[in-house]
Amino acid sequence: MTLDDNDALPPRDFWSLRNLMVSRKDTLPKRLAQVAIYAVANPDDVAFGTAASIAEKAEVQPSTLVRFAQAFGYQGFSDLQAVFQDRLRDRTSNYSERLSSLRSHVAGDSKSATLFSGFCKAAERSVGSLRERVQVEQIDEAAALLAKAETIYLIGQRRSFPVTSYMSYAFGKLGVKSILVGSAQGNDPETLSFATPRDAAIAISFTPYASATLTYARQINEAGTPLVVITDSPFSPLIPKLGVWFEVVEADFEGFRSLSASMALAMTLTVAVAEARRGA
Amino acid sequence: MTLDDNDALPPRDFWSLRNLMVSRKDTLPKRLAQVAIYAVANPDDVAFGTAASIAEKAEVQPSTLVRFAQAFGYQGFSDLQAVFQDRLRDRTSNYSERLSSLRSHVAGDSKSATLFSGFCKAAERSVGSLRERVQVEQIDEAAALLAKAETIYLIGQRRSFPVTSYMSYAFGKLGVKSILVGSAQGNDPETLSFATPRDAAIAISFTPYASATLTYARQINEAGTPLVVITDSPFSPLIPKLGVWFEVVEADFEGFRSLSASMALAMTLTVAVAEARRGA
DNA sequence: TCGATGTCGGAATATTCATTCCATAGAGGC
DNA sequence: GCCTCTATGGAATGAATATTCCGACATCGA
Numbered sequence: 071m072t073l074d075d076n077d078a079l080p081p082r083d084f085w086s087l088r089n090l091m092v093s094r095k096d097t098l099p100k101r102l103a104q105v106a107i108y109a110v111a112n113p114d115d116v117a118f119g120t121a122a123s124i125a126e127k128a129e130v131q132p133s134t135l136v137r138f139a140q141a142f143g144y145q146g147f148s149d150l151q152a153v154f155q156d157r158l159r160d161r162t163s164n165y166s167e168r169l170s171s172l173r174s175h176v177a178g179d180s181k182s183a184t185l186f187s188g189f190c191k192a193a194e195r196s197v198g199s200l201r202e203r204v205q206v207e208q209i210d211e212a213a214a215l216l217a218k219a220e221t222i223y224l225i226g227q228r229r230s231f232p233v234t235s236y237m238s239y240a241f242g243k244l245g246v247k248s249i250l251v252g253s254a255q256g257n258d259p260e261t262l263s264f265a266t267p268r269d270a271a272i273a274i275s276f277t278p279y280a281s282a283t284l285t286y287a288r289q290i291n292e293a294g295t296p297l298v299v300i301t302d303s304p305f306s307p308l309i310p311k312l313g314v315w316f317e318v319v320e321a322d323f324e325g326f327r328s329l330s331a332s333m334a335l336a337m338t339l340t341v342a343v344a345e346a347r348r349g350a
Numbered sequence: 351m352t353l354d355d356n357d358a359l360p361p362r363d364f365w366s367l368r369n370l371m372v373s374r375k376d377t378l379p380k381r382l383a384q385v386a387i388y389a390v391a392n393p394d395d396v397a398f399g400t401a402a403s404i405a406e407k408a409e410v411q412p413s414t415l416v417r418f419a420q421a422f423g424y425q426g427f428s429d430l431q432a433v434f435q436d437r438l439r440d441r442t443s444n445y446s447e448r449l450s451s452l453r454s455h456v457a458g459d460s461k462s463a464t465l466f467s468g469f470c471k472a473a474e475r476s477v478g479s480l481r482e483r484v485q486v487e488q489i490d491e492a493a494a495l496l497a498k499a500e501t502i503y504l505i506g507q508r509r510s511f512p513v514t515s516y517m518s519y520a521f522g523k524l525g526v527k528s529i530l531v532g533s534a535q536g537n538d539p540e541t542l543s544f545a546t547p548r549d550a551a552i553a554i555s556f557t558p559y560a561s562a563t564l565t566y567a568r569q570i571n572e573a574g575t576p577l578v579v580i581t582d583s584p585f586s587p588l589i590p591k592l593g594v595w596f597e598v599v600e601a602d603f604e605g606f607r608s609l610s611a612s613m614a615l616a617m618t619l620t621v622a623v624a625e626a627r628r629g630a
Numbered sequence: 631t632c633g634a635t636g637t638c639g640g641a642a643t644a645t646t647c648a649t650t651c652c653a654t655a656g657a658g659g660c
Numbered sequence: 661g662c663c664t665c666t667a668t669g670g671a672a673t674g675a676a677t678a679t680t681c682c683g684a685c686a687t688c689g690a
Binding site: 644 | 675
């Protein structure tokens with residue numbers, strides 16, 4: 071045997087591979103076609119199973135799976151399986167969305183198109199996961215807590231600063247007294263030293279947690295000021311002793327995390343506080 | 351050894367296990383707690399990885415993973431891993447769960463639930479409309495324009511300030527020189543007077559346009575500095591003579607407009623500029 | 631009918647994997 | 661300060677896995 075009839079590099083994303091399997095199915099030997107049919111119909115099993123278990127379900131020999139992978143240019147079965155696994159992984163899930171959105175735009179595969187589509191998708195998935203995770207009771211609790219406060223302190227730095235600065239703007243428009251901490255001025259510790267248990271604070275921080283945010287949040291919380299926290303893990307050092315916390319996981323693209331979920335939650339809280347005040 | 355301290359049957363679904371890991375974390379030995387944190391943060395890696403690969407990423411020994419699984423009552427690591435895999439397996443069951451949980455959200459029909467759902471939907475619709483409107487060529491053009499600039503000035507106020515402040519942060523991380531205009535300091539006109547035609551600026555503003563943003567943008571543009579504009583109408587007074595503009599229409603809920611689309615576009619531009627610079 | 635080419639099944643193999651075991655380090659009680 | 665029990669790292673082990681290899685069979689053309 072010289073080489074495979076397929077010298078081209080194998081597809082690295084699931085949908086390209088799927089299309090390739092469909093189109094080449096009729097020219098494939100009997101058993102390999104059998105594998106193609108099974109793989110298209112049961113991608114999840116291919117992702118999780120072992121060569122032996124998949125072979126049994128597809129009614130072929132394990133060696134056939136290896137041949138199948140090699141016929142498509144992969145190094146071996148494991149190499150092919152990785153593509154099926156990536157499909158289910160969070161980071162790259164739902165290639166169909168990416169592909170269709172790419173196709174809907176005229177220019178094909180430019181770097182910009184990928185970036186744009188990637189960030190849009192990250193935003194959409196972040197909001198989707200927010201919907202699943204957040205309980206309405208948490209919002210009610212946080213809104214009630216904040217509505218009682220005389221002053222609301224907003225603590226957020228770096229990536230979280232856009233969120234707190236938006237809240238600061240919105241609270242201002244709604245006539246809710248709030249103080250934004252973490253801007254350029256260096257007198258934040260002093261500002262926070264005025265907080266009392268009759269006030270409240272909102273702290274927002276994600277991995278890697280900005281040390282100043284941590285310090286401020288702890289300090290203020292131990293002084294008895296209740297805290298509403300938005301963070302990305304139940305193990306976050308920001309979890310308050312007194313107050314409510316939200317777990318928000320933002321999808322990322324190329325290492326840049328979305329802000330859409332945090333923003334949507336921030337807007338909800340802001341307006342909910344204003345509503346609660348009006349009702350009281 | 352008689353038996354594990356945990357005689358109860360181990361959880362068979364992911365979310366029960368996750369809750370258990372969260373609640374038991376503080377009573378767990380150091381390395382096991384380390385595993386719990388990693389597993390909660392990276393459930394996908396646990397689902398697909400091998401004991402060795404996961405152990406490396408979590409910075410523990412493979413044997414620790416086995417001990418961890420046994421501490422929770424599982425027979426071994428593979429037994430525990432199956433729970434993580436089931437989470438990703440047939441997503442049809444996941445979808446039905448999500449739907450029912452959604453219904454319970456809506457069923458409450460409390461004010462908070464309506465707010466929350468409204469802002470999530472606004473975010474999703476905004477991103478959707480962004481996808482349709484923006485042309486990849488515009489992004490390329492804007493990125494090229496910004497990549498050539500010595501300094502990038504960021505102009506945005508009120509509702510747009512969170513967007514420019516995010517760009518300022520991201521540009522900083524990417525090593526792109528930028529100056530944020532519109533913060534608390536009052537010397538913005540001076541700052542902008544240093545801009546030359548070899549620089550560039552990004553201006554963001556929506557109806558009703560903040561007058562300062564308009565003034566700054568016009569001034570700088572007439573002095574020959576090219577401008578990238580994000581605004582909400584082709585008739586916006588911000589449309590530059592020299593430069594590129596994007597039309598971004600944010601959906602609103604109860605008068606509060608989303609920021610998700612602007613944010614996604616801002617992230618795209620930021621990274622595109624950095625990529626363009628790296629390529630040059 | 632006879633090779634030639636390509637396909638397949640199944641055993642053999644080498645690798646990778648989860649698990650177990652043991653020595654050591656550390657924490658806590660007396 | 662000594663002893664005990666737990667926690668941990670790391671090597672050893674045996675099982676399971678992907679892959680390779682070879683013989684057998686089928687298909688096709690001459």
